[in-house]
Amino acid sequence: MSGQHSDLRELYQEVIFDHNRHPRNFHAMPDASHTADGHNPLCGDQLTVYARIQDGVVQEASFVGHGCAISTASASLMTEAVKGQSIADVEALFKDMHAMLTEAHPEERDFGKLEVLSGVREFPARVKCATLAWHTLHNAITQARDTARTE
Amino acid sequence: MNAPTSLTAYTPLMDRSADFPILARPVKGRRLVYLDNGATTQKPASVIRAESRYYEESNANIHRGVHWLSQHSTDLYEQGRERVRSFLNAARSEEIVFTRGTTESINLVAGSWGRSVLKEGDEILVTGMEHHSNIVPWQLLCQQTGAVLRVVPVLENGELDLPAYRSLLTPRTRLVGVAHVSNALGTVNPVADMVRLAHEVGAKVLVDGAQAVAHQVVDVQALDCDFYAFSAHKLYGPTGMGALYARYDILKDMPPWQGGGDMIHTVSFERSTYADVPQRFEAGTPNMAGVVAMDAAIQYVQDIGLAHIAAYEHELLDSATEQVSALPGVRIIGTAAQKAGILSFVVEGIHPHDLGTILDTEGVAIRAGHHCAMPLMTRFGIPGTARASFALYNTQDDITALVAGLRKAQKLFGTGQ
Numbered sequence: 001m002s003g004q005h006s007d008l009r010e011l012y013q014e015v016i017f018d019h020n021r022h023p024r025n026f027h028a029m030p031d032a033s034h035t036a037d038g039h040n041p042l043c044g045d046q047l048t049v050y051a052r053i054q055d056g057v058v059q060e061a062s063f064v065g066h067g068c069a070i071s072t073a074s075a076s077l078m079t080e081a082v083k084g085q086s087i088a089d090v091e092a093l094f095k096d097m098h099a100m101l102t103e104a105h106p107e108e109r110d111f112g113k114l115e116v117l118s119g120v121r122e123f124p125a126r127v128k129c130a131t132l133a134w135h136t137l138h139n140a141i142t143q144a145r146d147t148a149r150t151e
Numbered sequence: 152m153n154a155p156t157s158l159t160a161y162t163p164l165m166d167r168s169a170d171f172p173i174l175a176r177p178v179k180g181r182r183l184v185y186l187d188n189g190a191t192t193q194k195p196a197s198v199i200r201a202e203s204r205y206y207e208e209s210n211a212n213i214h215r216g217v218h219w220l221s222q223h224s225t226d227l228y229e230q231g232r233e234r235v236r237s238f239l240n241a242a243r244s245e246e247i248v249f250t251r252g253t254t255e256s257i258n259l260v261a262g263s264w265g266r267s268v269l270k271e272g273d274e275i276l277v278t279g280m281e282h283h284s285n286i287v288p289w290q291l292l293c294q295q296t297g298a299v300l301r302v303v304p305v306l307e308n309g310e311l312d313l314p315a316y317r318s319l320l321t322p323r324t325r326l327v328g329v330a331h332v333s334n335a336l337g338t339v340n341p342v343a344d345m346v347r348l349a350h351e352v353g354a355k356v357l358v359d360g361a362q363a364v365a366h367q368v369v370d371v372q373a374l375d376c377d378f379y380a381f382s383a384h385k386l387y388g389p390t391g392m393g394a395l396y397a398r399y400d401i402l403k404d405m406p407p408w409q410g411g412g413d414m415i416h417t418v419s420f421e422r423s424t425y426a427d428v429p430q431r432f433e434a435g436t437p438n439m440a441g442v443v444a445m446d447a448a449i450q451y452v453q454d455i456g457l458a459h460i461a462a463y464e465h466e467l468l469d470s471a472t473e474q475v476s477a478l479p480g481v482r483i484i485g486t487a488a489q490k491a492g493i494l495s496f497v498v499e500g501i502h503p504h505d506l507g508t509i510l511d512t513e514g515v516a517i518r519a520g521h522h523c524a525m526p527l528m529t530r531f532g533i534p535g536t537a538r539a540s541f542a543l544y545n546t547q548d549d550i551t552a553l554v555a556g557l558r559k560a561q562k563l564f565g566t567g568q
Contacts, residue, residue: 008512012505012563021500043504044521044534066534068502069564126508 010119012069020069025062025079038136040128045071049136058082058090068129070120075133077114087141094138101130164455164463164543170195171544181514184552189334189362189493189540190518191384198388201447205440212436214413224439231442235394238449239379240370243399248429249437252393253361254284256380259395259432260357261288263408269325271297276319277328279305279530280336283523285328285359305530309336309485317348324354331363335522336485337493346375361385366464366491368457371396383441388448392441402428409434460543464492467541471550478557479567484536495536498557500566503537509563510556
């Protein structure tokens with residue numbers, strides 16, 4: 001099997017398919033304390049991220065919207081990963097995820113389940129699909145008013 | 152022109168790898184299957200050569216030097232204008248303005264004709280299948296003048312709702328903007344009929360020909376349109392180059408759009424007077440090499456014959472439509488009776504972007520997304536489509552590769568059983 005095909009398997013791992021087919025925390029959150037919209041104008045991916053934050057800790061995170069398998073799985077995995085984390089930890093994770101998805105040699109860190117997204121690095125055209133949810137959550141937490149644009 | 156009837160999609164129109172050097176290069180270790188021609192076409196060797204030869208043998212600024220080389224360059228430039236005139240069958244070469252492409256051509260009409268003519272309460276009528284470049288310039292114009300933008304609805308099969316078009320045409324309609332061929336659906340719109348109806352209420356018509364000129368014979372006098380815009384790069388020519396056809400009796404009264412050198416008659420600090428058309432709309436040193444290369448591109452399609460190209464691509468499109476729609480879970484978006492060169496579709500359970508990535512690993516280049524036609528995607532209730540778009544160098548093998556790639560994507564995603 002050629003290199004491209006193993007790359008493709010790296011990108012589309014089973015966990016990605018699972019979260020694409022059955023996204024976790026895929027619902028609106030009427031009692032959210034923080035929310036933001038994200039939009040990737042290039043491909044039309046659109047999502048809204050919700051978080052209920054109490055005493056500086058994310059009690060719950062959810063999202064709605066539509067996008068490709070990478071963007072949906074990334075959002076789904078994110079809502080699971082940030083639950084129970086402090087805002088400082090979530091912001092550090094956002095930074096590290098961004099580095100993991102965009103840099104050739106990111107710093108070593110145990111990403112746990114999120115590691116499945118690392119295959120995106122080999123597909124530069126798809127990096128923005130994976131980062132959209134994270135930028136949107138970052139905006140929600142920092143209460144930036146603009147729609148997140150993955151930049 | 153030879154009769155195109157005997158031609159089938161199994162008969163190549165030309166020597167693929169000799170005429171199009173890029174098609175010989177592998178992509179990701181595989182044969183390049185280029186099906187993104189709606190975005191831009193590849194360039195024949197004759198076009199690439201014409202551009203480099205211009206710089207090697209003919210380069211000098213036009214319309215201003217007394218020296219031989221300047222006159223030579225000017226001759227080539229004006230020869231290019233005559234080529235475009237004959238290509239569109241315009242009545243006179245003064246009706247051809249060189250621009251950077253379709254987008255700039257439309258902005259020129261909006262900025263010059265539109266701003267000088269439109270008043271509050273006037274209406275601009277566009278269709279629901281327009282590219283953003285035939286929507287946004289008119290929206291800007293509406294904001295500047297108080298005119299109102301109206302939209303012709305699109306039917307489920309991707310054709311225009313013509314009864315609705317008729318009822319939207321009123322004496323308030325000043326301009327109709329319509330794509331000759333839809334870039335997202337492939338629909339060929341009945342432009343000649345639409346022009347006739349628009350003229351009955353006194354409206355002008357601008358036709359966006361970006362997706363038409365490479366795929367069928369275009370005759371602006373037969374269409375009777377007032378403006379026709381196209382880009383060279385979707386016609387086997389260079390990027391950053393295009394043209395606007397504008398009917399002479401309209402163009403001659405249009406005010407300048409961009410100011411600068413070459414578009415003036417006299418300049419003083421009190422008052423400047425402007426050049427005749429078309430120079431009035433070609434401020435600054437133009438893309439001379441681009442004109443020469445566009446000339447070569449038009450010559451290339453004229454040598455093969457647009458009727459031939461149309462017949463050949465029609466066979467390809469029919470074959471691709473049949474094979475792709477036979478796959479489980481595939482829905483073709485745009486099933487108009489008259490189509491050209493474009494196959495847009497969605498695959499159940501697989502987002503167009505994922506399709507694009509998987510096909511890319513097979514060397515198959517398609518476009519995935521909203522195709523700069525977001526209102527149209529909203530109308531169909533989809534975020535985007537996968538689009539295969541054809542050119543004269545595509546073959547049955549390319550379609551086979553497309554279908555194999557789609558099967559592979561369905562296997563990977565566990566759909567399509």
